[in-house]
Amino acid sequence: MNTADLIALTATEAAAAIRDGRTTSEALVTAFLDRIEARDGEIGAWVRVDREHALDQARRADTVRGFGNGIGPLHGVPLAIKDVIETRDYPTENGCPLYSENTTRRDAASVAALRSAGAVVIGKTVTTELALLTPSKTRNPRDTSRSPGGSSAGSAAAVADQMVPAALGTQTAGSVLRPASYCGVYGFKPTFGLISRSGVLMQSHTLDTVGVLARSVDDLALITDCMSARDPGDPVSYDRSQPRLAKIASAKPPVPPNFAFIKTPAWKAHADPRMQEAFAELSGELGASCQEIEIAGLDSVLEWQRIVQLAENAAYYGPLQDKGRSPLSDGLNTRLDEGARVPVRDYVAAVASREKAYAAIEELFENFTAILTPASTGPAPLLSEGITGSPIFNGLWTYLGMPAVSAPLMEIDGLPVGIQLVGLRRDDGRLLRTTRWLATRLEAVEADT
Amino acid sequence: MNTADLIALTATEAAAAIRDGRTTSEALVTAFLDRIEARDGEIGAWVRVDREHALDQARRADTVRGFGNGIGPLHGVPLAIKDVIETRDYPTENGCPLYSENTTRRDAASVAALRSAGAVVIGKTVTTELALLTPSKTRNPRDTSRSPGGSSAGSAAAVADQMVPAALGTQTAGSVLRPASYCGVYGFKPTFGLISRSGVLMQSHTLDTVGVLARSVDDLALITDCMSARDPGDPVSYDRSQPRLAKIASAKPPVPPNFAFIKTPAWKAHADPRMQEAFAELSGELGASCQEIEIAGLDSVLEWQRIVQLAENAAYYGPLQDKGRSPLSDGLNTRLDEGARVPVRDYVAAVASREKAYAAIEELFENFTAILTPASTGPAPLLSEGITGSPIFNGLWTYLGMPAVSAPLMEIDGLPVGIQLVGLRRDDGRLLRTTRWLATRLEAVEADT
Numbered sequence: 001m002n003t004a005d006l007i008a009l010t011a012t013e014a015a016a017a018i019r020d021g022r023t024t025s026e027a028l029v030t031a032f033l034d035r036i037e038a039r040d041g042e043i044g045a046w047v048r049v050d051r052e053h054a055l056d057q058a059r060r061a062d063t064v065r066g067f068g069n070g071i072g073p074l075h076g077v078p079l080a081i082k083d084v085i086e087t088r089d090y091p092t093e094n095g096c097p098l099y100s101e102n103t104t105r106r107d108a109a110s111v112a113a114l115r116s117a118g119a120v121v122i123g124k125t126v127t128t129e130l131a132l133l134t135p136s137k138t139r140n141p142r143d144t145s146r147s148p149g150g151s152s153a154g155s156a157a158a159v160a161d162q163m164v165p166a167a168l169g170t171q172t173a174g175s176v177l178r179p180a181s182y183c184g185v186y187g188f189k190p191t192f193g194l195i196s197r198s199g200v201l202m203q204s205h206t207l208d209t210v211g212v213l214a215r216s217v218d219d220l221a222l223i224t225d226c227m228s229a230r231d232p233g234d235p236v237s238y239d240r241s242q243p244r245l246a247k248i249a250s251a252k253p254p255v256p257p258n259f260a261f262i263k264t265p266a267w268k269a270h271a272d273p274r275m276q277e278a279f280a281e282l283s284g285e286l287g288a289s290c291q292e293i294e295i296a297g298l299d300s301v302l303e304w305q306r307i308v309q310l311a312e313n314a315a316y317y318g319p320l321q322d323k324g325r326s327p328l329s330d331g332l333n334t335r336l337d338e339g340a341r342v343p344v345r346d347y348v349a350a351v352a353s354r355e356k357a358y359a360a361i362e363e364l365f366e367n368f369t370a371i372l373t374p375a376s377t378g379p380a381p382l383l384s385e386g387i388t389g390s391p392i393f394n395g396l397w398t399y400l401g402m403p404a405v406s407a408p409l410m411e412i413d414g415l416p417v418g419i420q421l422v423g424l425r426r427d428d429g430r431l432l433r434t435t436r437w438l439a440t441r442l443e444a445v446e447a448d449t
Numbered sequence: 450m451n452t453a454d455l456i457a458l459t460a461t462e463a464a465a466a467i468r469d470g471r472t473t474s475e476a477l478v479t480a481f482l483d484r485i486e487a488r489d490g491e492i493g494a495w496v497r498v499d500r501e502h503a504l505d506q507a508r509r510a511d512t513v514r515g516f517g518n519g520i521g522p523l524h525g526v527p528l529a530i531k532d533v534i535e536t537r538d539y540p541t542e543n544g545c546p547l548y549s550e551n552t553t554r555r556d557a558a559s560v561a562a563l564r565s566a567g568a569v570v571i572g573k574t575v576t577t578e579l580a581l582l583t584p585s586k587t588r589n590p591r592d593t594s595r596s597p598g599g600s601s602a603g604s605a606a607a608v609a610d611q612m613v614p615a616a617l618g619t620q621t622a623g624s625v626l627r628p629a630s631y632c633g634v635y636g637f638k639p640t641f642g643l644i645s646r647s648g649v650l651m652q653s654h655t656l657d658t659v660g661v662l663a664r665s666v667d668d669l670a671l672i673t674d675c676m677s678a679r680d681p682g683d684p685v686s687y688d689r690s691q692p693r694l695a696k697i698a699s700a701k702p703p704v705p706p707n708f709a710f711i712k713t714p715a716w717k718a719h720a721d722p723r724m725q726e727a728f729a730e731l732s733g734e735l736g737a738s739c740q741e742i743e744i745a746g747l748d749s750v751l752e753w754q755r756i757v758q759l760a761e762n763a764a765y766y767g768p769l770q771d772k773g774r775s776p777l778s779d780g781l782n783t784r785l786d787e788g789a790r791v792p793v794r795d796y797v798a799a800v801a802s803r804e805k806a807y808a809a810i811e812e813l814f815e816n817f818t819a820i821l822t823p824a825s826t827g828p829a830p831l832l833s834e835g836i837t838g839s840p841i842f843n844g845l846w847t848y849l850g851m852p853a854v855s856a857p858l859m860e861i862d863g864l865p866v867g868i869q870l871v872g873l874r875r876d877d878g879r880l881l882r883t884t885r886w887l888a889t890r891l892e893a894v895e896a897d898t
Contacts, residue, residue, distance in 0.1 A: 205801050235804045315797030342793045348764030352654055355684045 006031035010216040011077050011165040011223060015118075018065065018076040025065075025076025029058035029120055032078050036123075036163045042144060043161055044137040045154040047083045048090050049123030054078065057120040074226060075118030080167035082155050083124040084131050084201035085210070087111050094201050095127040095136060095151075097327045098320055108199025109234070110168060110210050110227045117226035125154030125167055128388060130317060131175060131203055134329045135388050142184055142416055146380040149179035150388030152213060156183040159213045166214035166223055171398055172204050172309055174376070174391025176211035177420060180406040182380035182389065184416030188212045188220040188432070189394075191425045192401030193238045195224065196231030204312035205236075206351060207305070207398050217436040220405070221249040224428065238426075248429030249436060257369035257434045258289040259421075264373060265299040266392040272378025274412045279374065282410070282419070285445050290372060293364065298396065301357050304350035305399035311347040314339025358400050358425070365424045370434045371397075375406035375418030393420060403428040405435045409442050455480035459665040460526050460614040460672060461695075464567075467514065467525040474514075474525025478507035478569055481527050485572075485612045491593060492610055493586040494603040496532045497539050498572035503527065506569040523675060524567030529616035531604050532573040533580050533650035534659070536560050543650050544576040544585060544600075546776045547769055557648025558683070559617060559659050559676045566675035574603030574616055577837060579766060580624060580652055583778045584837050591633055591865055595829040598628035599837030601662060605632040608662045615663035615672055620847055621653050621758055623825070623840025625660035626869060629855040631829035631838065633865030637661045637669040637881070638843075640874045641850030642687045644673065645680030653761035654685075655800060656754070656847050666885040669854070670698035673877065687875075697878030698885060706818035706883045707738040708870075713822060714748040715841040721827025723861045728823065731859070731868070734894050739821060742813065747845065750806050753799035754848035760796040763788025807849050807874070814873050819883045820846075824855035824867030842869060852877040854884045858891050 001023050009017060009028070017023045033051050040046050061076035086092045088111075091103045107115065115121070126136045128150035138153040140146040141161035148157040152169030156179030159167050169176040171189045180187025189211040197208055212223045225246050230239045242248075261283050267276070283290045314336050317328075325333050364371070374393045381389050397404045402425055406418030421438065423431030450472050458466065458477070466472045482500050489495050510525035535541045537560075540552045560570065575585045577599035587602040589595040590610035597606040601618030605628030608616050618625040620638045629636025638660040646657055661672045674693045680686045691697075710732050716725070732739045763785050766777075774782050813820070823842045830838050846853045851874055855867030870887065872880030 311793040312797050315794040315801070318794050340792065340794055343789065344760040344791045344793045344796045345764040345767050345789055347793045347796065348654075348761050352764070 001027070003031045003034065007035050007162040009165060010219045011074060011079070011214060012216065012218040014077045014165055015074055019071065025058035025061040025120060026055060028076065029054050029078050029122065032122060032164055039161055039163060043139050043141055043157050045125055045158040045161065045163060047093060047124045047126055047154065050089070053089060054120060054122045061118060061120060072116060072118030073222060074114060076120060077118070078120045078122035078164055079114060079223070080122055080125045080155055080158050080164040081111060082152050082167065082169050083127050084170055085111060085168055086199040087121055087124065089121065090124045092124070092201070095129045095131065098323070106199065109196035109231045111199070113227045113229065114223070122164055125152075125158050127151050128153060129329055129332055131170060131172065131201060132313070132332060132335065133388055134331055135383070135386060139383065140183055140380050143380065145382055146415070147182065147383055147388050149182040149376070149380060151175040152179050153388070155213045156180055156185060156187070159183070159185045159215060166212060166219045169211050169213050170200060171209050171211050171394070172207045173305065173398055174394025176213065177375045177394045177404060177406040177418065178389055178391050180213055180408070181375035181418030182416065184408040186214050186217060186220055186408060187375070187406040187418065188224065189398065189404050190224050190228070190428050191403045193236040194240065194428065195227045196229070196234040196237045198231055198233040202316050204309050204316070206308050206312060209398065217249055217432050217439065218246065221245040221429070221432050242426070242429065245429045245432055249432035251433060253433055253437050256289060257437055258291070259286060259370055259372040260293040260364055260368040261290050261372045262293055262295060264393065264396060265302060266377070270377045270390060270392050271374060272412070275374055275378045275417060278410055278412060278417070285442070295361065295364070297357070297360065300353070301396050301399060302392070304353050304357070305395040307342055307346055307350040308399065309395070310335070310339040311342040314342070354399060354401070361400060361402070362424065370431060371422035373420045373422065375420035379412050379415035379417050397422045401425055403431045405431060407435050407439060409439055450476070452480045452483065456484050456611040458614060459668045460523060460528070460663060461665065461667040463526045463614055464523055468520065474507035474510040474569060475504060477525065478503050478527050478571065481571060481613055488610055488612060492588050492590055492606050494574055494607040494610065494612060496542060496573045496575055496603070499538070502538060503569060503571045510567060510569060521565060521567030522671060523563060525569060526567070527569045527571035527613055528563060528672070529571055529574045529604055529607050529613040530560055531601050531616065531618050532576045533619055534560060534617055535648040536570055536573065538570065539573045541573070541650070544578045544580065547772070555648060558645035558680045560648070562676045562678065563672070571613055574601075574607055576600050577602060578778055578781055580619060580621065580650060581762070581781060581784065582837055583780055584832070584835060588832065589632055589829050592829065594831055595864070596631065596832055596837050598631040598825070598829060600624040601628050602837070604662045605629055605634055605636070608632070608634045608664060615661060615668045618660045618662050619649060620658050620660050620843070621656045622754065622847055623843025625662065626824045626843045626853060626855040626867065627838055627840050629662055629857070630824035630867030631865065633857040635663050635666060635669055635857060636824070636855040636867065637673065638847065638853045639673050639677070639877050640852045642685040643689065643877065644676045645678070645683040645686045647680055647682040651765050653758050653765070655757050655761060658847065666698055666881050666888065667695065670694040670878070670881050691875070691878065694878045694881055698881035700882060702882055702886050705738060706886055707740070708735060708819055708821040709742040709813055709817040710739050710821045711742055711744060713842065713845060714751060715826070719826045719839060719841050720823060721861070724823055724827045724866060727859055727861060727866065734891070744810065744813070746806070746809065749802070750845050750848060751841070753802050753806070754844040756791055756795055756799040757848065758844070759784070759788040760791040763791070803848060803850070807851070810849060810851070811873065819880060820871035822869045822871065824869035828861050828864035828866050846871045850874055852880045854880060856884050856888060858888055
């Protein structure tokens with residue numbers, strides 16, 4: 001296989017190619033390393049890539065396969081890790097000078113699980129400052145005058161630019177789905193608690209979720225499967241007692257899915273008018289299988305997410321500020337000051353409201369397979385605006401702990417925009433299956449026109 | 450059986466007597482109702498007892514048994530319910546005039562479970578104001594010039610005075626174990642999440658736990674078994690995947706238990722010197738099976754419990770205060786004001802520290818079966834002091850979510866004092882088995898001397 005073919009492979013396809021002997025891990029990793037060397041000067045997706053270390057891992061994978069030993073589902077496949085997630089071989093700098101050369105020499109539970117599945121950790125990708133809102137150096141590969149979004153900026157950009165088949169990100173409001181939307185790749189934030197957060201920078205214990213950026217639904221499923229296991233080290237992690245996501249996601253839905261199109265209170269004030277039009281069109285294309293639903297009280301849910309994130313940010317990052325404000329950006333200092341002033345009564349109420357709010361949303365799934373809503377307010381903002389875009393269409397579902405996907409199935413003026421699908425907690429498999437169904441359906445519509 | 454025999458029965462014994470036809474529920478309930486009528490003028494343990502309604506339930510139980518139908522493990526046995534727990538037949542007044550005649554007409558999940566087991570709800574017992582620290586009208590049956598403790602004052606006093614075999618209480622710091630200690634009965638706060646809190650006054654979602662007051666270890670086990678089931682209505686409730694507590698508790702320990710005697714940072718400043726002596730003696734009697742252990746950082750744990758309770762009290766009760774401060778006591782108003790001023794960063798840190806703190810304590814159980822520590826600072830305070838005593842020996846373990854028992858195995862100047870045993874989370878059965886072992890062991894010591 002030539003370089004262009006290799007870097008176009010998804011993780012699932014790459015694993016199969018290595019398994020079947022159509023390529024080697026070394027060839028595959030070399031192709032991606034070359035792509036990174038050629039492109040990352042312009043894109044700035046990576047914090048660290050160690051060519052020799054990556055090739056070492058790849059050659060070792062090839063040796064193991066050569067012995068005819070059993071191999072894992074990601075054997076020899078390079079993956080990127082957002083630089084808020086610890087890896088034993090690279091520092092974890094969290095996009096903040098206070099963590100410069102911060103070397104823990106251990107793998108996060110999620111990274112350890114990926115290594116067990118055979119993956120090659122090719123490098124660490126750029127995050128915004130402490131996985132919050134200050135822009136990073138990364139450019140959007142689809143239009144380098146634009147932001148890739150944040151905070152999983154490097155992961156989204158690297159996947160979009162074929163510098164790696166897939167990458168880990170994290171989401172507290174919209175940090176996986178928003179960059180996925182802007183960069184035109186798939187982003188998946190699984191159910192809260194499905195993937196352990198041990199070894200991940202804590203910004204909000206109530207909200208932080210590890211997620212995946214990739215170029216296919218199969219990859220979201222396969223990579224999540226490899227990481228989902230009960231970890232006593234993360235109190236919110238739970239046992240999975242369900243078939244593997246990859247199996248469910250690749251199956252045909254038993255009945256055609258139907259969608260609850262929810263505009264949310266963010267629609268009127270925040271959604272780009274072109275996005276509003278595009279969703280009206282989408283809704284029309286889906287016909288009877290898509291129904292616009294209004295849910296009362298979502299404005300409170302948005303506010304609860306905001307309060308929880310602000311207060312927990314202040315609790316986890318405030319101690320950094322106590323050491324000196326200057327290594328942090330002005331924006332972050334202001335945000336942490338604001339968080340420290342959140343009345344504790346409001347915070348407790350915001351945390352305690354989550355289950356009640358979820359119960360109201362849960363009912364919806366008696367009649368619908370998934371919620372359909374924008375993954376971002378519109379296409380990526382220009383770098384000159386100095387922002388990474390708003391997570392206002394994502395925070396709601398993160399707060400509710402529901403699995404959510406951004407699917408790159410929409411374009412506005414040539415720029416990608418994600419369609420967000422949201423599923424029932426612990427029903428990640430059905431959500432991925434529904435996403436795949438929607439992708440197929442919309443491709444068919446396109447082929448017709 | 451005569452009245453004196455009947456009211457001396459434990460719930461387990463009473464259920465067996467009804468099952469075997471040695472008495473009827475009507476005779477049993479009548480005996481307790483008569484005892485309540487004779488004694489409650491002095492003790493003040495009850496908010497409401499409806500004689501006819503209780504006898505109706507009893508007669509119905511006898512009819513069912515007469516038909517030879519299958520009967521539950523508490524069939525026909527009267528139980529008391531602390532007046533912060535909803536029952537469909539009585540108001541739930543929460544010890545606060547704002548809830549006067551508050552009738553919800555539904556059973557808490559725990560009460561519904563007890564009814565399914567066949568129990569007769571004989572009445573509601575007195576709680577302190579909103580299950581906090583303001584004393585109630587209740588007197589300690591062991592010395593009526595003394596406090597029964599709080600907040601489960603009526604439940605402990607009613608059980609101690611043989612007005613009911615057993616009762617439900619609730620604990621946020623020490624509201625089950627402290628009154629048990631002062632009144633000379635068994636008190637049990639199971640692992641956080643074992644019993645649903647649906648339908649129970651919420652004072653602190655992180656700490657509130659339903660517990661049992663009774664006159665035997667068997668009763669603690671049996672009654673808890675009847676209530677422990679996953680309830681999706683309480684997000685912290687968990688599935689139990691273990692044999693019934695009653696079965697474990699009644700077995701002989703496979704090896705003799707050994708105890709970690711932990712004084713906690715409260716010892717020096719708070720423990721009554723007579724209590725300190727009594728514990729030195731107890732430790733001596735247990736010999737090599739009891740070892741004094743110091744654990745670093747318990748002062749922080751005490752502080753975290755305090756912060757969590759204060760802040761959550763303010764969040765849940767503050768809205769009452771917003772309607773007008775006068776129906777609340779001055780002490781409570783002051784407490785809620787203090788809670789509202791807790792910095793949100795401290796509160797988040799206090800909540801987030803729990804699992805780490807527990808991990809450190811958990812290690813101890815590699816070498817010890819249970820923690821041994823006082824259940825209260827000493828015997829019950831005099832009513833004239835205007836306090837219900839301090840929960841400082843209990844709050845620690847409540848915060849850590851660990852199961853804890855107060856066992857009435859100690860006396861100081863003729864007044865009861867509880868020995869507190871604390872076990873591993875989800876290992877409630879072993880804790881109860883160990884408690885029974887200790888009771889037998891100390892009775893043997895007493896018989897020898």
